[in-house]
Amino acid sequence: MRHVTGRARRARAALAVVGAWAGLLTGTAGCTPDGPVDGVFGPPGRGDVIRVTPADGSEGVRPGSALRVRVPEGRLESVKVVVSQDARESPVPGRLSADGLTWKPDDERLALAAKYTVDAVAVDGQGRRSARHTTFTTHVPEERFIGYLAPEDRSTVGTGMIVSLEFNRKIVHRAAVERAVRVTARPAVEIRPHWFGDSRLDFRPEDYWKPGTKVTVDLNLRDIEGAPGVYGLQRRTFTFTVGRSQVSVVDASAHTMRVRRDGELLTTVPVTAGARKTPTYNGKMVITEMLEVTRMNGATVGFTDDDGKGEYDIPDVPHAIRLTSSGTFLHGNYWAEADVFGRSNVSHGCVGLRDVKGGGADTPAGWFFDRSLVGDVVEVVNSKDKKVAPDNGLGGWNMNWKEWTAGGAVKRR
Numbered sequence: 001m002r003h004v005t006g007r008a009r010r011a012r013a014a015l016a017v018v019g020a021w022a023g024l025l026t027g028t029a030g031c032t033p034d035g036p037v038d039g040v041f042g043p044p045g046r047g048d049v050i051r052v053t054p055a056d057g058s059e060g061v062r063p064g065s066a067l068r069v070r071v072p073e074g075r076l077e078s079v080k081v082v083v084s085q086d087a088r089e090s091p092v093p094g095r096l097s098a099d100g101l102t103w104k105p106d107d108e109r110l111a112l113a114a115k116y117t118v119d120a121v122a123v124d125g126q127g128r129r130s131a132r133h134t135t136f137t138t139h140v141p142e143e144r145f146i147g148y149l150a151p152e153d154r155s156t157v158g159t160g161m162i163v164s165l166e167f168n169r170k171i172v173h174r175a176a177v178e179r180a181v182r183v184t185a186r187p188a189v190e191i192r193p194h195w196f197g198d199s200r201l202d203f204r205p206e207d208y209w210k211p212g213t214k215v216t217v218d219l220n221l222r223d224i225e226g227a228p229g230v231y232g233l234q235r236r237t238f239t240f241t242v243g244r245s246q247v248s249v250v251d252a253s254a255h256t257m258r259v260r261r262d263g264e265l266l267t268t269v270p271v272t273a274g275a276r277k278t279p280t281y282n283g284k285m286v287i288t289e290m291l292e293v294t295r296m297n298g299a300t301v302g303f304t305d306d307d308g309k310g311e312y313d314i315p316d317v318p319h320a321i322r323l324t325s326s327g328t329f330l331h332g333n334y335w336a337e338a339d340v341f342g343r344s345n346v347s348h349g350c351v352g353l354r355d356v357k358g359g360g361a362d363t364p365a366g367w368f369f370d371r372s373l374v375g376d377v378v379e380v381v382n383s384k385d386k387k388v389a390p391d392n393g394l395g396g397w398n399m400n401w402k403e404w405t406a407g408g409a410v411k412r413r
Helices: 174-179 364-370 401-405
Strands: 051-053 068-070 075-085 088-091 094-096 102-105 115-123 129-137 147-150 155-157 163-167 181-186 191-196 200-205 214-220 225-227 230-232 235-242 246-251 256-261 264-272 283-286 289-297 313-322 329-333 351-354 377-381
Touching: 068 075, 075 094, 075 102, 129 289, 129 313, 147 214, 174 181, 174 191, 174 200, 174 225, 181 191, 181 200, 191 401, 264 364, 313 364, 329 364, 351 364
Parallel strands: 155 235, 246 377, 329 351
Antiparallel strands: 051 068, 068 102, 075 088, 075 115, 094 102, 115 129, 147 163, 163 200, 181 214, 191 200, 214 235, 225 230, 246 256, 256 264, 264 351, 283 377, 289 313, 313 329
């Protein structure tokens, strides 16, 4: 399976940086066919149990708007709400109503220039569990621009992590903005920028980071004119640490995934990749988001039957690891027959690992999820699809160094 949420349009002007691939990646999970498919989850359908307001994908939500999570029957089993500002995540305290039908935050006023992420699990009147994952962003003042940063401030990431800034406004004066962003590493290594379009600026070294590297990102964007009359707001420093090296190679033809840690083979896992009509992308992909449970609905990504209903609607996909912004996931699969894994490709474009309903720690999917980091590399080979685009998620490793360095706005000798 493969899911498309598209790259969310950012609110105008700014007060903060919102972190996350999460920041670049919003919405819910699913799978997509070959090629780009734009879409967001949108309002819940008739079969959804959990209602979240503001609606998934909402932008520019005003501070006075009410944040609520509700179910019409049964009870909310868990609600986790996180607010991201300046690439820092903070939990949002809240409380359930006495009847278990409604959750609301303790502080009713929403933060400005922030991104909210809501993860809720509910049990309906018949005892069936379902999950919902939504995001929305709040109002940002006029005539300013900000960069939404990945990875998270003070995080530990895999060796394939790419520093990525997505700006909420189109950048006209790219060289000026590029000069105002400084990325350094200890131990030192050459790090170069690359622009994807007019609103995204990525940084990476020539090769994967060495384990243990400390990376610092200095944003000196305040009062930098990014476009006529539009000035930057941020002056901040962010850091992250590169953890151990883990690179996994999915061989779509052999139906296996070889997992290597610091160059040593840990294990070979049987998988199922994209079917003949919906193959998995080839190429190097970087883990950008990890969800213990999420929903995948074919209707959101163009997989519909003659009645317009989704070809699949799985409310509790376990161990979902996002690989691209267009929606390629590596995830647990409990609905396929056990003999599929290692023998045939049956997915809508994702890479499936054997799992059990609810997610099992001792299954191949649970094992891999527990040993993965945002920033780890998953490379797909021998699939009957094209190579993933370098701007699809953190796909910049699919460009050689000459191509990468040619994408900077500041000319260097």
